[in-house]
Amino acid sequence: MRSWILVPADNDKALDSVAGAGADVVVVDLARAMTSTQHSKARIETTNWLRSHREQVVAARRFERWARISGLDTPHWREDLDAAMDGSPHGIVLANCRGTDDIRQLASVLYEIEDRLGLAANVTRIVPELGSTPSVALTVNRLTEELHPRVSALTWDAVGLAHAIGARRLRGPGGRWSDALAHVRAQVLLIAHARGIGALEHPFRDTRDTDTGKRVAEAARADGFTGMFAIHAGQLAGINEAFAPLDSELAEARSIVSAFATNPGASQVALGDRRIGQNDLQRAKRLLGED
Structure with missing residues (x-):
């Protein structure tokens, strides 16, 4: 899944047009700042949109349906989750995730909801949004040791962390992330690959500058x-092109899958002059769309 677009749950125009925008994943965003009245309406819109797009007859390409909910440190996260789950999404993006305890709690509630709705157990995946505060940023590495099996990818919150530390910029000279943000970004990337799951880049905020995006x-x-978030449909073409696999990458991925297929049950196999493991296999399957 290369391109993930965040669509405001309270923006009817954006919701109406996003199905044909070309994203691999559409994430209806309930975690935005809204008034109580707006939030209540947005939950209804989220449920309706997720339900109405189960059968993607008119979409230009098939896409997954996700929802982003408020962090578990807020009073209304459960209402967000209930509204999203009534539309049977493929997964939940958890905003302001504070670590393994939040993921474990969300997974437990998801299990209860799936049982109540008659959904298959553990069918709903989780993408935690990490690093929103300094204290969370310093404990991201704990996910290396403990990560719930529902978690299919990791992402991070550059803007939230920048606000939390009073940073006046996200990037320094040459477009490089400032040191504190780069630290979190690197941890998220390394942990995702260590666990054999996806790593999703923070969205580029200037929707008018498509070239830089x-x-x-x-x-x-x-x-x-392995993918990136967009906040505007105009960013999707650039993301899809940037993350499109090269022919050489596809060929190598097929070789990896084939090597393991001929050695069922093996934890490692030889491929050329190197040894490859299960993480390599998972990455290859993800590249080929077999995950």
């Missing part, structure tokens, strides 16, 4: 990210 996406792919 594409270069940012290309840099994220070059650094090892």
